[in-house]
Amino acid sequence: MDPATRVHEGFLRRVAEGDLPVPKGRAADAGLAAADLLALFRAQVTSRQLDRMARVLQSKGQGFYTIGSSGHEGNAAIAHALRVSDPAFLHYRDAAFQIARAGQVPGQTPLWDMLLSFTASSDDPTSGGRHKVLGSKTLNIPPQTSTIASHLPKAMGAAFAIGMSRRMPPEQAEWPADSVVMASFGDASLNHSTAQGALNAAGWTAYRGTPLPLLFVCEDNGIGISVKTPEGWVADSLKSRAGLEYFACDGLDIVDTFRAAKKAADRVRRRRRPAVLHMGCVRLYGHAGADVEAGYRPRDEIAQAEANDPLIHTAARLIAEGVADAQGVLDIYTGIWAETEALAEKAASRPKLADAGQVMAALLPPKRDLPRLNGPDPQARAAMFGAADLRALDEPQPMNKLLNLGLADLMLETPGLVMAGEDIGKKGGVYGITKGLQARFGPGRVIDSLLDEQSILGLSIGMAQQGYIPMPEIQFLAYLHNAEDQLRGEAATLPFFSNGQYANPMVVRIAGLGYQRGFGGHFHNDNSLAVLRDIPGLVIGCPSTGADAVAMHRAALRMAREEGRVVVMVEPIALYPMRDLLEEGDGGWLTRYPDPGAGIAPGDLGVHGDGTDLAIVTYGNGHYLSRQAQARLADRGIAARVIDLRWLAPLDPGAVMAAVQGCDRVLIVDECRRTGSQSEALMTLMAEHGRPDARRIAAEDCFIATGPAYAATLPSAEGIVAAAREICA
Incomplete structure (x- = not known):
């Protein structure tokens, strides 16, 4: 007998016989x-009936998800202990939580909605048929697809933002300032570095006295797929967390669960400090529909879990307290099954997504209804900058100075803009880009974070959902790999899996790429953008001059604020201090501060020169080197134009092809590694648009060395000249 049938029949028998x-x-x-x-x-x-029906639908080829909530239904009592306005970032076994919360809001139809999700119908109000997810905008449940607790860092960020919203309200707050954020996860996920990082970041933040109204819920069923959780491990691990108050409950008993959850939530709401609720429960039916639990778990253990079915415990209480008799309990159970059967048949016939356009329609969030900003107030700006910086605005400067001035302007213009990162406050960042900003705008808007990239990005995602515009900084591009799932699996997917109902507007600043002389090797010189380039919906910018950096960051902020976009700005470290272009002292790479309001949006390429012998398509440090090569090529009779892409995603094919039009030859210069680089896409673009003669120069497939060989594997001006002369011969 399959486990779903066995548990079902056991419930009916025990209630009828009074074996409770x-x-x-x-x-x-x-x-x-x-x-x-x-x-x-x-x-x-x-x-429970939804879990049963999920298996029936799958057997008919009409359903596509069988990881259920059976055994975890005690979390319905946690929903009852919280307010509907409290955002809930849910574990994937928390269907009972969402259903219980739906019961607190008139007009909700959770059974129908979840059946639409099970059958991947485009009518599904959460994801529009893109994935089976728990979630509801009305119920303040942002959808999650996480199985490894990757939603915990952003829950921490949401709690931070709610705590901050009392003293600094965002433009459009998503949740009330007295809300408690709830984030649930499983006992196996507790061991993942993402969960450990989020728990640590929450405790660290609370330890510093920062408001953080966050309630973690660990739903402990004692097993992760097939691996047992050691007895006592979860309790001992959670109790030892500095900065987190520990509560526990028996998830089989809705009264005990409600009592503990209410106490914990009230404590968090009152004290504005994080806590963790450890809910013991069982897992029924195995991990998922295809999981043969008897293959790795002793039968007596399975039988013991089934004997502790939480529905039997709740039925026993209803009968013992005179709320219903045995027949009344069975009528509720069978009546909901009959309703589930009838609705499932209808849900299976509802429309599905039919083509790529429909699937992709929710990739980008809808534009936000916010007033356009008109630049910083002139008087406030003059007071902020002072005489020295005002003079700097009128004189050619390197990128690091202009970026610092540009970020100050953006902070002044946009009250909801909040920066966060390692060392960005008092120190002003490793390269001084944020120098003085914390003194000007305060530690609440320029946040010195703990050393944990996933917490920095998670903080930003949560803050974005509360209505702020975060601008996190990742200290070096190589450090992003510790946290890339926060962009790939969380920020970029949220509009997609919520059918555009939620977004994560932010501008991520990353110092990166190569050509730093003798500093740091591949940890501080990372010439690979592959980790970013294949994330759908992500905008990637790479400025190469100071003026472009300021104008592009302005455009990035507008895209985040007005369109809800996730934008990553990769700033070439080697070009931060660059002053000269062709010879020492020429000041050829200095630029003037762009006029307030001037921006450079995707598709706006930088074209330098009007030569027709050769078009050099490049970006970042490649732009700098190509301009040097351009001058040397002119001395050899080759008239080249240099095309700076500026924005790497989305790439505008029409703009690129228009920029190379009329040129006899095309050379692509890419400082990133040959495999997985932008040049691969550009070569394909050229071939598809009638320029199969295009050639490329890219970095070797190798990490970058420290010391004199820092640029040995990278493109050089000399190499560009040699390649150009060869293809123009």
């Missing part, structure tokens, strides 16, 4: 009335 456990305490003592008990039981049963 004896409940502890009374519901009224915990503040639960008879109507509350009935509502919670109905939510639990609805979740």
